[in-house]
Amino acid sequence: xxxxxxxxxxxxxxxxxxxxxxxxxxxxxxxxxxxxxxxxx
Amino acid sequence: xxxxxxxxxxxxxxxxxxxxxxxxxxxxxxxxxxxxxxxxxxxxxxxxxxxxxxxxxxxxxxxxxxxxxxxxxxxxxxxxxxxxxxxxxxxxxxxxxxxxxxxxxxxxxxxxxxxxxxxxxxxxxxxxxxxxxxxxxxxxxxxxxxxxxxxxxxxxxxxxxxxxxxxxxxxxxxxxxxxxxxxxxxxxxxxxxxxxxxxxxxxxxxxxxxxxxxxxxxxxxxxxxxxxxxxxxxxxxxxxxxxxxxxxxxxxxxxxxxxxxxxxxxxxxxxxxxxxxxxxxxxxxxxxxxxxxxxxxxxxxxxxxxxxxxxxxxxxxxxxxxxxxxxxxxxxxxxxxxxxxxxxxxxxxxxxxxxxxxxxxxxxxxxxxxxxxxxxxxxxxxxxxxxxxxxxxxxxxxxxxxxxxxxxxxxxxxxxxxxxxxxxxxxxxxxxxxxxxxxxxxxxxxxxxxxxxxxxxxxxxxxxxxxxxxxxxxxxxxxxxxxxxxxxxxxxxxxxxxxxxxxxxxxxxxxxxxxxxxxxxxxxxxxxxxxxxxxxxxxxxxxxxxxxxxxxxxxxxxxxxxxxxxxxxxxxxxxxxxxxxxxxxxxxxxxxx
Numbered sequence: 001x002x003x004x005x006x007x008x009x010x011x012x013x014x015x016x017x018x019x020x021x022x023x024x025x026x027x028x029x030x031x032x033x034x035x036x037x038x039x040x041x
Numbered sequence: 042x043x044x045x046x047x048x049x050x051x052x053x054x055x056x057x058x059x060x061x062x063x064x065x066x067x068x069x070x071x072x073x074x075x076x077x078x079x080x081x082x083x084x085x086x087x088x089x090x091x092x093x094x095x096x097x098x099x100x101x102x103x104x105x106x107x108x109x110x111x112x113x114x115x116x117x118x119x120x121x122x123x124x125x126x127x128x129x130x131x132x133x134x135x136x137x138x139x140x141x142x143x144x145x146x147x148x149x150x151x152x153x154x155x156x157x158x159x160x161x162x163x164x165x166x167x168x169x170x171x172x173x174x175x176x177x178x179x180x181x182x183x184x185x186x187x188x189x190x191x192x193x194x195x196x197x198x199x200x201x202x203x204x205x206x207x208x209x210x211x212x213x214x215x216x217x218x219x220x221x222x223x224x225x226x227x228x229x230x231x232x233x234x235x236x237x238x239x240x241x242x243x244x245x246x247x248x249x250x251x252x253x254x255x256x257x258x259x260x261x262x263x264x265x266x267x268x269x270x271x272x273x274x275x276x277x278x279x280x281x282x283x284x285x286x287x288x289x290x291x292x293x294x295x296x297x298x299x300x301x302x303x304x305x306x307x308x309x310x311x312x313x314x315x316x317x318x319x320x321x322x323x324x325x326x327x328x329x330x331x332x333x334x335x336x337x338x339x340x341x342x343x344x345x346x347x348x349x350x351x352x353x354x355x356x357x358x359x360x361x362x363x364x365x366x367x368x369x370x371x372x373x374x375x376x377x378x379x380x381x382x383x384x385x386x387x388x389x390x391x392x393x394x395x396x397x398x399x400x401x402x403x404x405x406x407x408x409x410x411x412x413x414x415x416x417x418x419x420x421x422x423x424x425x426x427x428x429x430x431x432x433x434x435x436x437x438x439x440x441x442x443x444x445x446x447x448x449x450x451x452x453x454x455x456x457x458x459x460x461x462x463x464x465x466x467x468x469x470x471x472x473x474x475x476x477x478x479x480x481x482x483x484x485x486x487x488x489x490x491x492x493x494x495x496x497x498x499x500x501x502x503x504x505x506x507x508x509x510x511x512x513x514x515x516x517x518x519x520x521x522x523x524x525x526x527x528x529x530x531x532x533x534x535x536x537x538x539x540x541x542x543x544x545x546x547x548x549x550x551x552x553x554x555x556x557x558x559x560x561x562x563x564x565x566x567x568x569x570x571x572x573x574x575x576x577x578x579x580x581x582x583x584x585x586x587x588x589x590x591x592x593x594x595x596x597x598x599x600x601x602x603x604x605x606x607x608x609x610x611x612x613x614x615x616x617x618x619x620x621x622x623x624x625x626x627x628x629x630x631x632x633x634x
Contacts, residue, residue, distance in 0.1 A: 015130075019318075
């Protein structure tokens with residue numbers, strides 16, 4: 001395996017931004033699911 | 042199945058095996074066989090970890106789960122994206138830096154040999170048993186379709202799988218999973234389209250959602266609250282999903298070698314991280330779509346007569362029992378109610394489409410739906426009777442029965458093939474990981490430390506073969522476990538929490554020694570297993586509560602009433618707390634990190 005210290009992070013500037021994006025996406029999904037449940041119930 | 046279905050199925054399965062074998066050239070040593078020479082890009086990691094998690098059980102049980110219990114099962118995956126983030130921050134960099142073959146190697150560095158061996162043994166026990174269930178899942182399809190003996194079907198199914206897994210190692214596993222996933226998604230989308238297409242003229246996708254939602258199947262978000270407060274025994278709600286699901290996912294992806302072994306094949310740490318984070322992004326929507334197919338199938342059966350029970354073998358069992366007359370009465374009532382329901386569904390759709398007040402037709406529809414459910418329950422009660430002893434859970438048969446009865450020729454073959462290859466993907470990864478842990482954590486540690494590269498390679502193949510045979514043996518006993526997807530998750534929850542607890546102590550509590558974490562893990566595992574079998578113990582020895590101290594009796598009663606997802610959190614937190622307590626009373630200093 002290569003030494004990845006200097007590996008370029010794709011799409012975002014830092015891993016922190018990646019993590020926030022994944023968590024944010026989950027929060028959005030939960031809200032969408034909530035409205036989906038309410039709408040069709 | 043028609044001849045065309047058989048041809049489609051044979052071609053798809055042959056393509057998968059051939060492709061896997063064609064792509065399986067690696068160096069003949071442990072690095073090549075178990076880690077594919079650490080050469081995989083992120084998208085291969087993503088497909089491989091998804092293919093490992095999504096077995097045939099996912100595609101058989103999940104739509105059935107949505108049919109019977111609604112879509113709330115998706116909440117079980119809510120903790121997964123958060124777990125992916127924690128893994129990328131803590132677990133993955135350490136595994137990559139140490140260049141380990143198995144996750145458990147790290148525990149010897151951090152603690153001692155006995156903690157490593159205990160953890161890898163818990164993994165081997167849990168994974169070995171659940172792989173057996175995964176072999177059984179596709180076998181029930183063949184046996185119910187062709188009337189084959191289930192025992193021979195298990196052997197046939199597992200035998201085909203062992204063939205390419207033993208030959209190709211991790212590389213064959215990864216490349217077959219890549220192709221498998223593409224075919225699986227294609228098949229599921231075509232099925233969803235076909236369900237809507239098979240509905241009566243004028244009924245569209247939105248209408249199916251309205252009906253399904255009105256009958257309680259689109260309950261994606263539930264809170265688990267009742268009039269008496271939070272229901273801890275409720276299996277799937279947003280809280281058990283976020284908390285229990287988080288611990289389960291962290292343990293599964295961070296400490297289960299069948300998953301760790303997938304992302305250790307990445308060529309860089311970045312590729313591993315991106316693969317895991319992408320999994321965090323796509324897993325929940327993917328599971329939502331699979332469950333939605335189940336909800337659509339449910340709506341399909343509101344316009345068409347469903348069988349009273351989807352496992353035909355069990356219906357035949359009652360027919361040949363003294364309860365045949367009761368069955369005839371139930372079936373007659375069920376047919377009458379289904380016809381009434383079909384008329385009411387049309388009335389309800391007509392009402393809301395024309396802008397009329399649909400409350401009355403909706404209430405009538407819900408009432409009839411409850412009555413049909415009650416008839417199904419009555420049917421299941423007959424199966425549970427002592428002189429019938431049938432399997433009263435048909436969740437795994439719902440989707441399969443729909444496919445065979447209603448899908449067009451050719452597509453049935455494709456979907457049956459999909460169920461097989463999905464199963465192969467996860468079992469192949471499991472066998473590969475079981476073998477890697479046995480060779481690296483047990484054999485090379487205790488049996489023969491001085492193996493040459495060629496001996497390692499040969500040994501790995503033999504252990505893969507051995508675990509394959511073991512899984513087939515377990516599959517022979519997997520018949521009465523209810524919903525298979527739940528059986529696998531329940532089994533995992535008995536061990537995952539403790540394994541995760543050991544790793545959490547290793548990563549975050551640098552002052553705790555191996556001695557403290559070892560005894561803590563043994564104690565918590567015993568408590569969890571005891572609490573799981575507590576109802577059975579009480580049945581065998583009813584006088585036990587009188588002998589035990591009241592506090593212990595009450596504690597075990599509470600523990601045994603908690604839903605399995607919470608066991609992951611309890612196991613992990615329990616190990617951490619007891620390890621801290623034991624460390625306080627221990628004079629030993631922790632080993633160097």
